[in-house]
Amino acid sequence: MxxxxxxxxxxxxxxxxxxxxxxxxxxPHTLLFSERSLKSMLRLYQMVYVKPNAGSHGDGVMRVEHKNGTYSYQLGAKKRSNLTWAQLVASLTHKIQGTKYIIQRGIHxxxxxxxxxxxxxxxxxxxxxxxxxxxxxxxxxxxxxxxxxxxxxxxxxxxxxxxxxxxxxxxxxxxxxxxxxxxxxxxxxxxxxxxxxxxxxxxxxxxxxxxxxxxxxxxxxxxxxxxxxxxxxxxxxxxxxxxxxxxxx
The missing domain is CATH 3.30.470.20 (ATP-grasp fold, B domain)
Incomplete structure (x- = not known):
């Protein structure tokens, strides 16, 4: 075939x-990934998913949350918690490495x-x-x-x-x-x-x-x-x- x-x-x-x-x-509300769009989406929804624009099988999908003044994210079974905004952005930017990503409103x-x-x-x-x-x-x-x-x-x-x-x-x-x-x-x-x-x-x-x-x-x-x-x-x-x-x- x-x-x-x-x-x-x-x-x-x-x-x-x-x-x-x-x-x-x-x-779900979706934007292209940038530091600015991430900040606005987390302000609106507190939890979002950051996804590769062309990925599959859930590879590279990260759940990002803003709670009690700190940030956290999960990739697979690995979680990072109690991050500052600067630490979150630096860590996500490192994971993304210039690939095109989208941010999607998180659905509970x-x-x-x-x-x-x-x-x-x-x-x-x-x-x-x-x-x-x-x-x-x-x-x-x-x-x-x-x-x-x-x-x-x-x-x-x-x-x-x-x-x-x-x-x-x-x-x-x-x-x-x-x-x-x-x-x-x-x-x-x-x-x-x-x-x-x-x-x-x-x-x-x-x-x-x-x-x-x-x-x-x-x-x-x-x-x-x-x-x-x-x-x-x-x-x-x-x-x-x-x-x-x-x-x-």
Whole structure:
């Protein structure tokens, strides 16, 4: 199968999703990284994520906080605390080393089994050339980790079991419907900008009020997380459509 074309510029995708008010309400406030933008974002939200503009698998993602007059940040399992502003900026600048980064409003994630989690929603063009959700799952972070990526040790759970833990089957139905509308609308927006797209993987945070936030849209998502679910139905469907779409392009 030929290599899939993707869009790896997080900032560019954020701009596309912010064009419509209906999708903008699900996109966390995001700025390009600079000392000035970091200061303003921490003043607004107290907690932010600093991410490589073109990174993947959660590599290089840092959770930065301002609390009780001091600063801290976490990269992987490593934390640095009680920093002054000057120490924080110096340390982050050293980590970034001139690479383009973005700053995203931090979302205080909902929890499952007392661990933070997010959702992966897979959207693909189906046999009729229409966008369709073909997979949904939850990624539950290891205790003490700031990111939920599988590469960082997160566990995979069925979407239904995690959402039902907050409010039963009615909440599962309502959340699935909301995510379907949101992700399909975003897929149309992104395809209008990048016509070659046939598959998207949405990383979605639910805050403590269960409002969905789009943390990132992967344009060449991996199917492997769906292989870890109790049934392979979603995994097989994803691979089937991936092959079909590869033949079309």
């Amino acid at each position: 030929r290599k899939r074309r993707g869009v790896y510029n997080k900032w560019a995708k954020t701009i596309v999703l912010n064009r419509k008010a209906s999708t903008r309400s699900h996109v 994630l909902s929890r499952f089994k007392n661990r933070i989690y997010d959702l992966r929603v897979e959207v693909q063009l189906n046999e009729y050339g229409r966008w369709q959700i073909t997979g949904m799952l939850a990624r539950v972070a290891q205790q003490g980790m700031a990111v939920t990526n599988g590469a960082q040790g997160a566990d995979v759970y069925p979407f239904r079991s995690v959402i039902a833990s907050h409010g039963g089957t009615e909440l599962v139905r309502k959340m699935a419907s909301q995510l379907n509308s949101m992700c399909i609308e975003c897929a149309h927006q992104l395809k209008a900008q990048y016509p070659f797209l046939t598959e998207l993987g949405f990383d979605i945070a639910l805050d403590q009020q269960l409002h969905p936030w789009i943390l990132e849209v992967n344009t060449t998502p991996e199917a492997i997380p769906f292989k870890k679910l109790p049934t392979l139905k979603m995994y097989k469907r994803i691979l089937h459509l991936r092959k079909l779409n590869a033949r079309r392009t």
